[in-house]
Amino acid sequence: MNKLQAMEVFVQVVDAGGFTRAAENMQIPKATVSTLVQGLETALSVKLLHRTTRQINVTADGAAYYERCLRILADVREAEESLSRTRLSPSGRLRVDAPTGLASDVLMPALPAFFDRYPDIVLELGCSDRPVDLIEEGVDCAVRGGALDDSTLIARRIGVINFVTCAAPAYLARFGTPQHPRELERHRCVNYFSSKTGKTFDWNFTRDGERVQLPMPGLIALNDSNAYVQAGLAGLGVVQMTDFALLPLIRDGRMVPILDDWATDPLPIHVVYPQNRHLSAKVRVFVEWVSDLFASHPGMRVKAPPGQALPSLESAA
Template identity: 80%
Template sequence: MNKLQAMEVFVQVVDAGGFTRAAEHLQLPKATVSTLIQSLETALSVKLLHRTTRQVSVTADGAAYYERCLRILSDVREAEESLSRTRLSPSGRLRVDAPTGLASLVLIPALPEFFQRYPDIQLELGCSDRTVDLIEEGVDCAVRGGALADSSLIARRVGILEFITCAAPSYLDSFGRPGHPEELKRHRCVNYFSSRTGKIFDWDFARGNERVQLPLPGLIALNDSNAYTAAGIAGLGIVQMPQFMLEPMLRAGTLEQILADWQSDPLPIHVVYPQNRHLSAKVRVFVEWVAELFSNHPGMRLPKLAQAARPLTAELAL
């Protein structure tokens, strides 16, 4: 039995939901498809599929094996791409993870241009504010904002997040407008906590040589950027968020900037990916496209510093 061929057939049967359609797609006799699956189950001593007269469904073991097969077959294709002309026209499935705000407001609106360049890439974009495990969850690369810690991942810095402090007009009418960060201790603030550790993040401010970092009181803490914005608009308290996310609300007047003469430390944005993806044409062109996209965004443009890739992973995703 050709193990790689058997894996490809198994993946196709699962994707197609049956032997007949898989055989048609692969242009193989149905009997050959059935024999390869049986041989695979025999070699593994595991039942991969439930078969009835009406349908084929994957077993729990089969589902786990399916995910592994996807990764193995993807690695094989990427190894071939790295040595062939397909590097000039990357193709196949690309799994990316990105924070909700960055995905919805920056990445997704620009994707038509990406697909014009690379029409043969099928993008699977996961959007959440939690830090995914790229290896465990089979993600090719992730866009992350925040501090980085040493690990086996490769990271390329592609932009920065500039933060501003805002509140809804209804909140300011009720509680007043603070003139100094220390006055926030007497206000209500909407806090943000890490979905990975549960830690509520301190607020930081700088003006000239003066720096302030402090925890602040609040009625609510959230770990999703869209929910965080909604809490600010609802008047639940003062919010501090990336400028690119708040600009539409500032223009609409649903939020007003406060403490405008105080800045928060900007956070770097990186694209991170496992070391075994560094030769992947799909990952390479996506990282280059993201870097180009952010370089043209006034609120996220990286200063003229080196953007060399280095082994790192993100501690925080915003």
């Protein structure tokens, strides 16, 4: 039995909460996962996992062994990378998750430069507006916007997203152009709802010390940023969306900005990854690359009005 491989498999089983998920994450047969864990238990003469037909639970001995495995595997990887870093570029499969709009409008155009620099990395980019469980789904790191509520993740702030309110010319020609945010209560708005909670997000505006935050009336609510933009283009109502998604449409006249003398709250953006795990070379270089990308992107500049504070940020989620 390859003891290090067996340790890696055991850690994956504990992290993923099952043999099937661990096998999928590691891309090896489930039978191999089961055999390696059983081999560990035989070699150690202890029970590491309690198995039932529905779930697995870590024994007290298994929990202690899991912590030791994490440290041992981290030391081995660090030793290997310290020897190979000068002659080999980071390589292997890298699983990243990002919101749909950020992935299509910001990450995708910049990825050719990333692959020119790191040609041996194979990127699996999950694009969705739903929150993912990094451990359970085998994701190495993720780009996330807004409040962070998972204390098991390490977070690094990499920028902010700014928003613009606009509508299609045909909509404004039919319903008129609002001059104050409260006039939107008499309009149709395209709403966005959380994939996690199902709650529709309020809209907010600030100008000269006056702040307006309210739910918006509308015929449709969506939870995908690309579909949201298309709803605005179709004239279904006023939209409030990221400026990097809408500015090209504003420039070519397909969308018209409104209430542009009012500011909206910027949204903090973080890159997150699991704590208590060794940060591999491929994850480290992606985190540095995406941090530099967002720092230099014109759509990520802070545009909060004077006297308005950005949301408080922590170093950990």
